[in-house]
Amino acid sequence: MTIEIKTSTIQPIRNTFAHIERRFGDKPASRYQEASYDLAPTTNFHYRPLWDPERELNDPGRTAIDMEDWYAFRDPRQYYYGSYVQARAKLQEITESNYAFFIRRDLASRLPGAAREKIVRCLLPLRHLEMGANMNNVFGSAYGIGTVLTQAFLYNGMDRLGIAQYLSRIGLILDGNSGDTLKAAKTSWMEDPLWQDLRRYVEDVLAQKDWFEVFVAQDVVLDTLVYDIFYRQFDETMTDAGAGDLAMLIEFMQEWHKETSRWVDTVIKIAVAESDANREQIAAWVSDWKQQALAALGPLAAEAVGPDAINASAEVLNKRLAKAGL
């Protein structure tokens, strides 16, 4: 026997907002749709920005990329704020549990000395790279067009801050809250020859003005290489060196990267497929930044993992680019 609870029947007069209906048809809409489509102002701006008087407040002219409809960039994860924070909170809970376990069982003391040194020299300085990534993604959120894209940039930007904070906590676990590892990591970032070309790359990207180019240089090229070298290959290297417990502390980064890559892949694929002009422009950016990134990461990858590391990561990047039609 089934139980049906009858609530009073009152007929709705429409299924969703008019702009959603114009896009998707006269039917109930998802929360993602109502939160993400046609929210951004598009016309009749009152004053030109004092900080960019050649353009309007929301202006597609801030990138060389051209789209018929900027709302084509539907996020495959369908993140609006509510689903985003709930997804992150789930991951955070697991991560917190991992970190607490690592500390409770004093797994830091089990790390072989050489491995520990490598973590401090080759992993921890990434916390500064993540700060750069935070700034670059917030840049995309500020100047990009269409909520489907700009909200994803903001989530990415805040995620990078979170990752930078986890990397910092790894250091504090290793140095018993003295902060010495973080001091060392900053010194490496600022002075160690191994890191300088990468720091230069990050500063170069921070100085760019086209937000889609920034996206290509940071989220497509650099992140693919960095995450493959440090969160896949380096993870394996550490395991082989008897420091496999590190995996507990970098699982967040791995899960995050896997998930975010779905979004990055979608964006680049759609932008490339839109027009020859887009494809050519993106291909030019990719070629330029890829060359710089590989040069910058080469010695670092060799030191952290081994001589074949950089080529392995280049393979991964090339595969992704091919999937995107480049």
Add this chain to the structure above:
Amino acid sequence: MSKVYMALQDNEEAHYLVEALEEDNPDVTVDYQPAMIRIENEDRLVLKRETVEEKMGRDWDLQSLHVNLVTIGGNVDETDDEFTLSWN
């Protein structure tokens, strides 16, 4: 003399916070409004984690105040143990 204030959502957790505030700030006024509790004091109001934990009977993270907070008035100082509002 200027009033500082804090308003909390009226739910179970907030009742413990109000108890703690009343204990640590003897002259405080507490006003129950629809769905909200408004707590006011002259110049300074302090919420102590230890007092809250004592009332609740369990560990309590001061930062989870964020979940129940409605609004505040005054300069904020936040440490691991105390959340203080004050005017100069």
Add this chain to the structure above:
Amino acid sequence: MAARKLNLKERYSLLTRDLDWEYSYRDKKEIFPYEDFEGIKITDWSKWEDPFRLTMDAYWKYQAEKEKKLYAIFDAFAQNNGQQNVTDARYVNAIKVFLTGVSPLEYQAYSGYAHVGRQFSGVGARTACQMQSIDELRHVQTQVHAMSHYNKFFDGFQDFSHMHDRVWYLSVPKSFFDDARSAGPFEFMVAISFSFEYVLTNLLFVPFMSGAAYNGDMATVTFGFSAQSDEARHMTLGLEVIKFLLEQHPDNVPIVQRWIDKWFWRGTRLLAIVAMMMDYMLPNRVMSWKEAWEVYFEEAGGALFKDLARYGIEMPKYAATAIAEKDHISHQAWSIFYNYGHAAAFHTWMPGEKEMDWLSEKYPDTFDKFYRPRFEHWREKEQAGERFYNPTLPMLCNTCQIPMGFTEMDDPSLIAYRQSVYKGERYNFCSDGCKDIFDHEPEKYVQSWLPVHQIYQGNCGGADIEKVLSEYYRINMGRDNLDFHGSPDEARWNEWHNLQSAEDRLKKAG
């Protein structure tokens, strides 16, 4: 090795401040190009005090908790047809004003804070601004979701985004935030974080959210409470930013004072629509606008400016005018909207006898003398079947863009007109406050997209007003607009509650 304990401040510093570094391969000014042009001097960013020390893991955790609770209520509201439980359908027009007028401002705030969240060279400020950006995104999206259910049962919500960019009264909020976003990063912070999110915030939030609570709107009141704890963080950022700027260099003081004067005035004008909402659109009234102004500006603002006096900051210029206007502004605003009820995407109506008595009681010095006579006149016309709609278009103030319906405070029977001539053109204003703003930056305000001017220039379709409203504004004529009495909203409401309107009863009686 036993770990030493880090306190909250130290830990937070290592997890945020310390992530930043001194650039050496690119010039800092390439990466932060907008920090100098406003004349603000920052000598030492390390003096920035982090208002709230929330790391991302804590942010995700606590915000997710709030979202779970909030959406459970949205679901329950929808499942139980909660929209039937509001006091009466007239109330819903208050939240139509909210979705079309205020929610798009949350969106602008999200964009604006993302911009400053990237452009400040101080990492502490950047982090706080980024967190506010994502909070504001939360607000617009949860508001859209809260109103989504109302949109299915009432008219006037459906094209909120399209309307915000075009409709005459919505250019008031739109221009307000365009003004803030087009300003430099430091002015943006004084305009929004300080003046709006700190000084005036309760005058926006409390009326709408308490209004919702008093009128059975569970969705909006729940949204309101859920958003308020984010607002607490925003308020502390506002207070921190103002103190930081004032302490960094004495040269900043006059610049900041000028911004406080400007944004207090623009904010006060923006709030006129909230004043009218409180006094005229809530079947169960919370308090009068006058009372709200006295508590939330005169008392609370008093304590705040007393605190800031040590920096050489004074109460905003024209505060006295704003205080005098508290007795008038809501009645004048409602009169404007009553006049143009055919051109608005929400309903208007004349208050009933009991409601007029409440207004007389709350406004003993002004209501009966200046406003009751015209309202009684309009009511008579309505009863005679000649509900008044103004067939001409009003002159708008060039700065705040509100129709020129405000009066002189020393003679409230006189419309307040101010003018400036700039490069051979005449510009009109509703007040000294608005004129001052224009005179200080005329090159900016001559750009204003004034809806009435634009209609007359043929930029909003036409050629008649009917076409402008139905095609350019996308107002559903005879559904979204006109008087509440006789509207489809009213008819539906009566049907749900098995009520009969007076007209129907008459019809049924034969």
